[in-house]
Amino acid sequence: MAKWQERAELLFKPEGLNNLKNANVLVVGVGGVGSFAAEFLARAGVGNLTIVDGDVVDITNINRQLPALHSTVGLSKIDVVGNRLLDINPELNLTKVQEFLSPERAFEIVEEKYDYVLDCIDSVTPKLNLIIGAKRKRVKIISSMGAGGKMEAAKVKVADITNTVNCMFAKTIRRRLKEHKIDKLKVVFSSEIQDESSLKMTDGSNYKKSFYGTNSYMPGLFGLYMAETVIRYIIKKEV
Secondary structure (H helix, E strand, O other): OOHHHHHHHHHHHHHHHHHHHHOEEEEEOOOOOHHHHHHHHHHHOOOEEEEEOOOEOOHHHOOOOOOOOHHHOOOEHHHHHHHHHHHHOOOOEEEEEOOOOOHHHHHHOOOOOOOEEEEOOOOHHHHHHHHHHHHHOOOOEEEEOOOOOOOOHHHEEEEEHHHOOOOHHHHHHHHHHHOOOOOOOEEEEEOOOOOHHHEEEOOOHHHOOEEEOOOOOHHHHHHHHHHHHHHHHHHHOOO
16 A cells, blocks of 8 residues: 555555555546546546546636646646646556547447446537447446536436436437437436526537536536545445
């Protein structure tokens, strides 16, 4: 055990820390949700981490994304987040995949070697293919639904997608998954009704047609719930 993990060992116990060290986790998307999730995983002691993102830091990211600072605008998110993770745990076995995932690549990138996949994609088609890939290959996955247009932290929860309410993104994903005969999916969502006045349409690039206004804490909270789910699973996993 490294000295910096002393407090974690008291809670996780040596077996739990060892499970985390040997775990292999994939985080797809390191924006508002995924950057926080990846950091929580690294600080918990996950030993093998793959992060995927093709974007660069934009000034509009500063209100909610961990890698976004005035000094990092224009830099690759994958590099900013990756450097931060290695500064937390220099022994981390980190793989960086710098690309926007096409629907085909989203399916391919899931491999049986992963203990868990965190889906932090905010575009419908690549997200669907990532989920389908994980389900077909029997790899555990947790998926982030819509954090935009929401303000109430207390209404964020982890549930099966069949039990989501007041989330149009989840409704779309649920309907599309049924077409592939997939009816079970662990998700993080908010039951708060979205503020429709905060919706803005886009030009449709990178498989994204619109987005909602977001605040500083909701995406990070979604990432926290995702990381908690994965960490608690890995700690208790029998190897």
